[in-house]
Amino acid sequence: MRYDILGRSLLALAASALFSFSAHADPGVTDTSIHLGMSSPFSGPNGEYGxxxxxxxxxxxxxVNAKGGVNGRKITLTALDDGYETERSVANTHKLIENDKxxxxxxxxxxxxxxxxxKVFSAAQVPLVGTISGxxxxxxxxxxxxxxLRASYADxxxxxxxxxxxxxITNIAVFYQDDGFGKSGLDGVTRTLAEHDLKPSAVAAIARNATDASAAVKTIAAANPQAVVMVTLLKPTAxxxxxxxxxxxxxxxxxxSPIGAxxxxxxxxxxxxxxxxxTQxxxxxxxxALPLVRDYRHAIGVVDKTAEPSYYGLEGYVAGRVMIEALKRINGEPTREKLVxxxxxAPIDLKGFRVQFTPDNHSGSRFVELTILGRNGQILR
Structure with missing residues (x-):
C-alpha cells in the first residue's frame, strides 16, 4: 500500500515536471524573457547596413521592454556579425539556434x-521575421x-x-552583383523589358564585396546607354x-533599395x-506625418542619441514591431508554431506600414516608391 502511494506520488511528480517542461518546451523562453537572434554584417564593406x-x-x-515587455516577458537580442558572407551567416544561424538557444x-x-x-532554420523549425532581400x-x-517584410526585387x-x-528611355543597361541579390534583380529587369519586346543593351557583373568596377564600365560604356539599372550595394555602386x-x-x-540612400x-x-x-x-x-515614423524616430533617440533616421533603421524597427505584435497575439505559453x-x-497595421501574411503567402508587403537624390544629398520623392 505504501509503495502504491509512493508510486503514485512519483508519477504525479513526473507528470508535473513533464507539464512544466512542456509549458516551456521551446528554447529561448523563460518566465521573464524571450530571446531573439540576428545575423547581419556589422563589419566589412556592408557593415553600416547591419x-x-x-x-x-x-x-x-x-x-516594448520599457512598458513591461510582452505579457510580462522582456525581449532580448543576440546579434552576430556575418560580414555579408554566406558561410558565416550559416554558421551564425547554427550557433544562435543550437548554442544560444x-x-x-x-x-x-x-x-x-x-x-x-x-536551410538551417527551416530544418530546426525556427521562424525568421525580416531580411534585407527581395x-x-x-x-x-x-x-x-x-x-x-519587404517587396521583392521583381517588384x-x-x-x-x-x-x-x-x-x-529604352536603351537600358544592367550592372549587377554576381550573387543571389544581383541575379534576382537582373532577372526582374530582363523579364519586364521582355514584356515590351526589349532586352538590356549591355550587362556586366561584379563579384560580391568587390569594388573594382573598371571591367563593367568598359562593357556598359560601349553601349552608350540612356539608363543603367544597378543591382549592387554601396561600394561597387559608388x-x-x-x-x-x-x-x-x-x-x-x-x-x-538595399543600397541605402x-x-x-x-x-x-x-x-x-x-x-x-x-527605389524604396x-x-x-x-x-x-506617419505615426509609425514618429514612433521610430523617438525610439532610436532613446537607444542611441547619435542615431539618424534611415530606411535601413526603419526596416529594422518594423521587423521588431512585427515580431512584437505577433508575440502579443499568442495565447498561453509562446511556442514557435504559435508564432507562425x-x-x-491577420494583417499587422503599424499605422503607416501594413504587413499581411497568409499560409500561402509570406511576402508581407509589395510597397515600392521611387526616390531620387537631390541637392545636398536630400532624398526626394
Missing part, C-alpha cells in the same frame, strides 16, 4: 546568406518559417523599368558611377550622388 538595422531592432525592443530569428541581411541560412528564392515556394525592378519606359562619369558617361543611374550620399558625397534614382520599400523616414500562426492570423 549596424543601422540593428539599431532599429533594438529601438523597437527597448520600446534563441526562440526566433529577426532581421537578417542579404539574398545568398539568408537563402543558405534558410530574392525569389526566399519567396517561392513559400517557406513556413521565412517571413518577408522593385518592374517599377524602375516601367518608369524609364514611361519617360521614353565605384561604378564614379568610373562611368570619368569615362564621360552620363546615363540615368537607378538602383534598388543615406549611406550612398555619405560615401560618394552629395554632388557625385546627385540624380541617382533609388519602406515609408519615408524623415517625415513625422500568429503571423499568419
Amino acid at each position: 549596424i543601422t538595422m540593428r539599431t532599429g531592432v533594438e529601438a523597437a525592443l527597448a520600446e 534563441v526562440f526566433a530569428l529577426i532581421a537578417y541581411y542579404g539574398s545568398s546568406p539568408t537563402t543558405a541560412a534558410m 530574392a525569389g528564392t526566399l519567396r517561392d515556394p513559400v517557406n513556413r518559417y521565412m517571413f518577408n 522593385e525592378t518592374a517599377a524602375i523599368v516601367k518608369h524609364l519606359l514611361g519617360i521614353g 565605384a561604378f558611377v564614379t568610373a562611368m562619369h570619368a569615362a564621360g558617361q552620363q546615363p540615368q543611374f537607378v538602383t534598388l 543615406d549611406l550612398l550620399v555619405k560615401d560618394m558625397g552629395a554632388d557625385k550622388a546627385r540624380g541617382i534614382g533609388i 520599400v519602406m515609408p519615408y523616414p524623415w517625415n513625422d 500562426a500568429a503571423l499568419e492570423q
Whole structure:
C-alpha cells in the first residue's frame, strides 16, 4: 500500500515536471524573457547596413521592454556579425539556434546568406521575421518559417523599368552583383523589358564585396546607354558611377533599395550622388506625418542619441514591431508554431506600414516608391 502511494506520488511528480517542461518546451523562453537572434554584417564593406538595422531592432525592443515587455516577458537580442558572407551567416544561424538557444530569428541581411541560412532554420523549425532581400528564392515556394517584410526585387525592378519606359528611355543597361541579390534583380529587369519586346543593351557583373568596377564600365560604356539599372550595394555602386562619369558617361543611374540612400550620399558625397534614382520599400523616414515614423524616430533617440533616421533603421524597427505584435497575439505559453500562426492570423497595421501574411503567402508587403537624390544629398520623392 505504501509503495502504491509512493508510486503514485512519483508519477504525479513526473507528470508535473513533464507539464512544466512542456509549458516551456521551446528554447529561448523563460518566465521573464524571450530571446531573439540576428545575423547581419556589422563589419566589412556592408557593415553600416547591419549596424543601422540593428539599431532599429533594438529601438523597437527597448520600446516594448520599457512598458513591461510582452505579457510580462522582456525581449532580448543576440546579434552576430556575418560580414555579408554566406558561410558565416550559416554558421551564425547554427550557433544562435543550437548554442544560444534563441526562440526566433529577426532581421537578417542579404539574398545568398539568408537563402543558405534558410536551410538551417527551416530544418530546426525556427521562424525568421525580416531580411534585407527581395530574392525569389526566399519567396517561392513559400517557406513556413521565412517571413518577408519587404517587396521583392521583381517588384522593385518592374517599377524602375516601367518608369524609364514611361519617360521614353529604352536603351537600358544592367550592372549587377554576381550573387543571389544581383541575379534576382537582373532577372526582374530582363523579364519586364521582355514584356515590351526589349532586352538590356549591355550587362556586366561584379563579384560580391568587390569594388573594382573598371571591367563593367568598359562593357556598359560601349553601349552608350540612356539608363543603367544597378543591382549592387554601396561600394561597387559608388565605384561604378564614379568610373562611368570619368569615362564621360552620363546615363540615368537607378538602383534598388538595399543600397541605402543615406549611406550612398555619405560615401560618394552629395554632388557625385546627385540624380541617382533609388527605389524604396519602406515609408519615408524623415517625415513625422506617419505615426509609425514618429514612433521610430523617438525610439532610436532613446537607444542611441547619435542615431539618424534611415530606411535601413526603419526596416529594422518594423521587423521588431512585427515580431512584437505577433508575440502579443499568442495565447498561453509562446511556442514557435504559435508564432507562425500568429503571423499568419491577420494583417499587422503599424499605422503607416501594413504587413499581411497568409499560409500561402509570406511576402508581407509589395510597397515600392521611387526616390531620387537631390541637392545636398536630400532624398526626394
